[in-house]
Amino acid sequence: MYEKLCILADAAKYDVACTSSGSSRAGRKDGIGSAVEGGICHSFTADGRCISLLKVLMSNACSYDCEYCVNRRSNDVKRATFTPRELAQLTIDFYRRNYIEGLFLSSAVVGSPDATSEMMLKVLLLLRNEYKFYGYIHVKAIPGTDEKLLSALGTLADRMSVNIELPSNDGLKLLAPDKKKEDILKPMGFIKQGISQNGSDLVKYRHAPKFVPAGQSTQMIIGATPDSDYKILNLTSALYKKYSLKRVFFSAYIPIVDGRNLPALGTKPPLLREHRLYQADWLLRFYGFEASEILDENNPDFNPYIDPKCNWAINHMEFFPVDVNKADREQLLRVPGIGVKCAYKILKARKAGKLDFDGLKKLGVVLKRAKYFITCSGHTMQGIKIEYAPVMSALMSGATYEAYTMQNYEQLSLFDENRLISKEDVVKCLTGQI
Amino acid sequence: MSYRSNIVYVYDGSFDGLLSVIFDAFSRREVPEHIFTYDNEENTLFAVHEVETADDKAKRVAKWLRGFSGDVFTVFYYGYLTCVKNKEMELLMLAIKLNKEGKNAIFDVSSRAVHTLNKGILALKNESHLFCGFVRFTEYSGVLVSEIQPKNIVLPVILKHFETRFPNERYMIIDRTHKSILIHDYRGSQMANYTDFDLPPIPPNELMIQDLWCGFYDTAAIDQRRNYKCRMGHMPKRYWATMTEMKALLRDETIRSINTERHDALAPRAAGTSH
CATH class of the missing domain: 3.20.20.70 (Aldolase class I)
Known part of the structure; x- marks a missing residue:
């Protein structure tokens, strides 16, 4: 037996x-x-x-x-x-x-x-x-x-x-x-x-x-x-x-x-790929994403350095910043650092009063990532500089970022067009000067 | 409740006792310096008031708490079950706050008492959920026996789960930390306290099933995906001591000493006596 x-x-x-x-x-x-x-x-x-x-x-x-x-x-x-x-x-x-x-x-x-x-x-x-x-x-x-x-x-x-x-x-x-x-x-x-x-x-x-x-x-x-x-x-x-x-x-x-x-x-075994697929799977089931938003024919594979949600966010800067005191659930769910539970808590807490960055932290929002994508009643977080490098580093863990920069230095000279998004693009999108 | 007085309370550690503490504090109009149970009492220079656990006192306080809302009473009951440090003082402070501000006081997360209690209750619920899975029964001639070492008092919380799951079984769960025991038979579930006792050796028939389970556990791991940290995150080591499939591993690890970094948990364990 x-x-x-x-x-x-x-x-x-x-x-x-x-x-x-x-x-x-x-x-x-x-x-x-x-x-x-x-x-x-x-x-x-x-x-x-x-x-x-x-x-x-x-x-x-x-x-x-x-x-x-x-x-x-x-x-x-x-x-x-x-x-x-x-x-x-x-x-x-x-x-x-x-x-x-x-x-x-x-x-x-x-x-x-x-x-x-x-x-x-x-x-x-x-x-x-x-x-x-x-x-x-x-x-x-x-x-x-x-x-x-x-x-x-x-x-x-x-x-x-x-x-x-x-x-x-x-x-x-x-x-x-x-x-x-x-x-x-x-x-x-x-x-x-x-x-x-x-x-x-x-x-x-x-x-x-x-x-x-x-x-x-x-x-x-x-x-x-x-x-x-x-x-x-x-x-x-x-x-x-x-x-x-x-x-x-x-x-x-x-x-x-x-x-x-x-x-x-x-x-x-391609464990990272499996992990990314699960992340995308969650986006499909709980975050209201469509498969075509996460990947398309030109980008048929996941970015190994950042997760699919951050990848989407950084490629759709025109969508941000989102104001946490006004945005609806769908918009909140698109912000890196805000999950399903957080979005729910934000909506609930908003009924009691205006939210500020301190309050968001208490609700469990990951400000490390979210701060680049949100405003509280029209204000961005104090001292935030929306530049390419800090945004990217915020979206990755330390070790991943190191690997990413190493790879990027190599790539810059060879395949420039392969970069996700240029520094200027981020600044432009976030400040609204296009 | 005008001032904090130089007195410490001692009570018997039961829930009714705790409610009596609240009753005494209100009726004597004082906030004690500290609240001890008889088990963890320390010598102090303060005067000591021994709280007598009384049914009528406890009932009055319970009725008063329920009067705010059912949630308020639940916070007190679950708060009592947690392992929060000085939980008695926190609960007393919450009672005072409720008296002053009304039932919405339990939602005021910025207050220390509410915040610490909420955190403690969350930990209690999480641990209870884990124990719904991590409890391991051993059969001794028809009776299922399990030992656990929880941080919080989880038995009253998991009682219902096991009652609906095993309605026709005779089982007991022994809480080694709090020296209490949950006994279930055809009459229903009961909780009791006990003084130390050891379990008899495991019968051979039972060892065979435990071997089967350990064998299943070992085979279910995929070697190429080995990830001890992930396992440790889901199932912290403090639970291992009472889990059939982890006991042997824990023992091996201690033998291999702390110096050797490498512990090959996937190596097949020595097969048992008889299959």
């Missing part, structure tokens, strides 16, 4: 999503478990990621041969498969000891997608009906599964996800010849439809069983194919809009298998 668990946890760990949020359910007297809206992290691994769910594969004996995957048919690894009873018992054992918040069940394709899904369904049925488990369950929809099976899984699980894995069809063809884009998008569309259908059912019948109450999510591998950040971000934004996903996760590609069409084994 120990070995089995290690094999199947090891195979599942590259799945990033481990959130237990979005579902709120009180426990019931006849069983065990509850779900908390905000989710709970139960531990953190040595790489700093949260462990919230028991993340395992049902089986890693895959019949597909996707090149990027450890579990591909042609790879020589130890194979193992849980029986539904084993896995359900293990989940309950861990849950009772408060090790986990629930189960995250994924699987390699054993035989056919339908057969695999049936096995997963058995686990869920055992947990929900026999063990009376009311905790969180996240289940992967295997592309190509029958809709009936999908909807059965959906009524038992809190969250479902279908992994896109590779952000383009070409990438998919190259690295995952057994998967097709349509196969992936079909279950996604089906789940979305199920959720909205369920929404109207719940209005009609209060006790209609909930279908995937915590919504669906997906994940993409970053850096296995030459897709640009712009392409990925556009796809992300489209997924949020079309399939009303709750989350899109990004996973920096970690070379674990050698493949003809893959980055070499020693390649470091």
Whole structure:
């Protein structure tokens, strides 16, 4: 059992999503478990990621041969498969000891997608009906599964996800010849439809069983194919809009298998790129940004030195300064150094009286960055000189700025046009003399 | 409440006791120099007033506080649960402020009492949330037992969470810092104080499950992304001592001494007795 668990946890760990949020359910007297809206992290691994769910594969004996995957048919690894009873018992054992918040069940394709899904369904049925488990369950929809099976899984699980894995069809063809884009998008569309259908059912019948109450999510591998950040971000934004996903996760590609069409084994995972994508993802979901504002065809990749929001701000100086005592929420959210909570607090505090820079600091505004972009009742902060160098240094940490200036000295002579924005531009925009 | 007098109060450290302190201070029209509990009492040159914890006094103060608003009472209750330094004095000052200015006094962040209490309460809530995840139960013949070492008094805050989560389990959570214990069985949850006791050795069956969990924990980390600082930020070391999967690591680290910078937490731990 120990070995089995290690094999199947090891195979599942590259799945990033481990959130237990979005579902709120009180426990019931006849069983065990509850779900908390905000989710709970139960531990953190040595790489700093949260462990919230028991993340395992049902089986890693895959019949597909996707090149990027450890579990591909042609790879020589130890194979193992849980029986539904084993896995359900293990989940309950861990849950009772408060090790986990629930189960995250994924699987390699054993035989056919339908057969695999049936096995997963058995686990869920055992947990929900026999063990009376009311905790969180996240289940992967295997592309190509029958809709009936999908909807059965959906009524038992809190969250479902279908992994896109590779952000383009070409990438998919190259690295995952057994998967097709349509196969992936079909279950996604089906789940979305199920959720909205369920929404109207719940209005009609209060006790209609909930279908995937915590919504669906997906994940993409970053850096296995030459897709640009712009392409990925556009796809992300489209997924949020079309399939009303709750989350899109990004996973920096970690070379674990050698493949003809893959980055070499020693390649470091593009963690910064992943980080920037998450930053942009937050801008899409909470800050009212559009993908086309963050990146475009001329600038298809993220700036490694400053985050996407600052990058936008510095390229759109005409938008600033924003007056904190007058601006609406959307405008406030565009200011570097003001986040969602801060904007909310500012709006609330404004009702009581005019805000000054001291008050802003107390509310939690990061003045180090924000001071260049805001005014309080028409006044800029005292002693502020809006020059290129201090603005840029304020937007980066010390070490990053050093690296940035080093790079910039080199670049100035060679690719002058590559600079973000000239000193004069900043001064012009901020003082309004154009 | 005209002046600060040269007197210190001592009370029994309970919430009712604290409310009685507030009652006494108001009825004697004095602000003590300091408020001690019997546990942390220090020798002073000031006169000592021993506050007698009385139900009727506590009830009157509680009713008075609720009269302002439910939030005011919550601030006092949560304020009592925090580990803020001199929390009793801060709460008394807040009570005086409320008496003078009315219920909106609790929103006056510029006052010291409100500011420190707010910060303390936030820390209490944060710690309570973390313990909802970091509590680790060990099963002793059907009873789940957990030890924690929190800074704040978190048990009353996390009581409800565990009650709804494990309605049919018999469990207890032992707070080693404050020497209190939360016991839950089919009759519901109870809090009690205890004098020191040790837990019996872990049964072999339980060790097997703990091994499984440690194995899962170790495999779940991705080697190429190792980031100890990030982990430490999310899960500070002071929680490790009571967490099944971190205990062994903590022990190893102490053995390896402080001098060696490198600690390879990803190295597989020595496998347990029986799988």
